[in-house]
Amino acid sequence: MSTLASPTTLAPAATGRAGRITEWRPEDPEFWATTGAPVARRNLYVSIFAEHVGFSVWSLWSVMVLFLGPEYGIDPAGKFLLTAVPAALGAVLRLPYTLAVARFGGRNWTIVSALLLLVPAVPMAVLIEPGVSYATLMVLGCLTGVGGGNFASSMANINLFFPDRLKGRALGLNAGGGNLGVPAVQLVGLAVLATAGAAYPRLVPAVYLPLIVVAALAAARWLDNVPGARNEPGALRAAARDPHTWVMSLLYIGTFGSFIGFGFAFGQVLQLQFHDRFPTPVDAAWLTFLGPLIGSLIRPFGGQLADRLGGARVTFWNFVAMAAGAGLVLFAARDRSFPLYLAGFLALFVFSGIGNGSTYKMIPAIFRARAAAEAELTGDREAAERRARRLSGALIGIAGAVGASGGVLVNVAFRQSFLTAGTADAAYLAFIAWYALCFLVTWVVYLRPGPRKLAGV
Template identity: 90%
Template sequence: MSSLASSSNSAVDPPAATDAPPETDPSPAVDPPARGGGRRHRLDDWRPEDPTFWRTTGAPIARRNLWVSIFAEHVGFSVWSLWSVTVLFLGPAYGIDPAGKFLLTAVPAALGAVLRLPYTLAVARFGGRNWTIVSALLLLVPAVPMTVLLEPGVSYTTLMVLACLTGVGGGNFASSMANINLFFPDRLKGRALGLNAGGGNLGVPAVQLVGLAVLATAGAAYPRLVPAVYLPLIVLAALAAARWLDNIPDAHNEPGALREAARDRHTWVMSLLYVGTFGSFIGFGFAFGQVLQLQFAERFPTPVDAAWLTFLGPLIGSLIRPVGGQLADRLGGARVTFWNFVAMAVGASLVLYAARELSFPLYLAGFLSLFVFSGIGNGSTYKMIPAIFRARAAAEAELTGDPVAAQRRARRLSGALIGIAGAVGASGGVLVNVAFRQSFLSSGNAEAAYLAFIGWYALCFLVTWTVYLRPGPGRLTGV
């Protein structure tokens, strides 16, 4: 997710399959690439597109960097999601109403969205290994004070600051994707990035399972134990990055790519769609436990009663993500995205109906369907971005007679668009939690929020149809 020149191909084959590791050749590796000036962890000679180099040298190095990156990103996503489970511990002793709790889950999403672009650019500026070490250690900034300060009597302002600080984990996804993209040849980028993205997304249900374990064993009086579990994991992630990751020094940020992409209408169309998919995933992941407790208070009188279901939605959404990419490969990204938003609108309508009828089975089915389709939409919208620029490059090449320049510009802009859309899309997590907050404040229930979600998904499928599917002159084909 970057405008990195060396990573602009990230959009050529975005995250699709996460069910198998990237291809490697069983041939024994030869000497690793030269490391300039005797400095360790610096790959001065890196040629993943060279078949011989990849077979003999590149694959094992890339695979080692991938697995460490997955672990570091997973820990980052877990820290980002800490407050999705922490709020379940904040009982009457903390004196916080539901609206205040939804605000506590909104601010991490806000900071995470803001940090995605600078974190992406930091990979080329400081080196992927160096920045992974720094970004892992930055997770201690929220985790340590949470471990110390989370107890009855702590001020709401302090809780807001602590919640906001966990947003640093949201930036880790962007820098991790930009870094791993540098290591793999084009034909393997999709699988490698899919593994990286899937491993990171699984941090959301993982931290909620940790919270459930704490609630079930120590009880709701010890919320500080949840961040405490992650302190050694954060240190381990930093140490693993220092020991096993490498820098690729010839990576650089494309000057002007972000500015040029920001002037392109497709950047903002795709950002809107990504708000509907990834924004829904992260927003519902943060809010699901609270909504269950509030919507069905008699069924879930204690936090542990809700916590055992909280992780299901994010888990399903994470695991289903590759299906969206695979469907987009076969059917077309725009077509899959269109019908996916139709399904999300239907799912939100089912949730609204079930909430009004107090039908918990229907409510759970509807909410889980929202996680499923937000996961599918993450994959299909990612697939649309390179397809958009491939179609435009083909048209540009016909006009200019220079297909090489057209393809270079397409890769440059698609990489920048992914960076912008990723940052904007993460802000959807803020909107979801603010919508729930305002709905409970105004009416004491979440019906207004569900209506807002239905309206947003309707807007998304109408935009998808109008811009990418409606027959007519000038429409991009093959998106």
């Protein structure tokens, strides 16, 4: 998942209590069977919970904007900006959060990153009420971006604990559990709207205050620092010079960027497009969580499909389906057909989830194919595979950061479309064009027959 180098030692297996691992050899079958597996599973379960809470805090404004009625004096364009700024900071923080795991230790950084979630949550629970300035809301919205960085550090940390043959499943569970934080916070918002009403937005972040503390305490009690983990020197620079890094980043904007962007914007868009059907926030909130929930749950299926059919093939057809889904949403919005509109939007969530899995699977496949070709030329398979792992980890880190910026682009597209035309039609057309660009790039770079085609991607 990252530029971290997995540690390997040859001394006899020895581990201490949680947080005090002295040696870690996940590729040693005997060590893994006797000691490694239970320790890795314990770290995975705590990591999923901590990342889940981080994702929920990152997604708070997808819910909070539903509480901001006329008394707050914020128009739809202003609300879309409030949901764009958390995605922006979350994207920026992903790379430094990834590197922090090796610098400070996975356990230590998980404690710190969990406690950092209090920075937006506490003032939100105190300050949000009618009369609060828009500038204050923008600052609070930006601060929730710290939750977006937690995904990167959590994935980098869990990557260290599992042997190569089990990394895919472990990282899939970790990612899926984190992504479920988006529908979870929306269900919390729905519960608050249904019980206390729209006058009490502060209750939503208040619900997460004890969960944040529990996540930090659980990390302190049950997580471990892996000894010997280090950031690969120069890996990010080398990956940044590789064209595949930017191709895959573009594709990940289309998949993960769509997932997080639509997750943040869906409730607002429902109210604006079908205000007669959803006149109050609670009317929209009961549907808002469905899309992110489906997209989170189906993500592992995208990885499994990629294993069976090839990542590039699945990604290509997935973007074709996303373009069709966006086209259906555009048609339904113009025809005022809510059933079709909902079906199209849910399809976008489904295929963004599948695409998250398939694009992540493509990255190691690209470098495995290149390593095989390099080994044939040089005869040094070990060096080729080591270089492939190094670049693959760095590429995933960069693509994860760039892909998260898609959440900003989605919300800015909706904002500009409603601001200039009063409808989301222009935004849907932009999404269709982006998905078309993505499936064309996938075909040209990874599927088109020719001597330079990468086998097995």
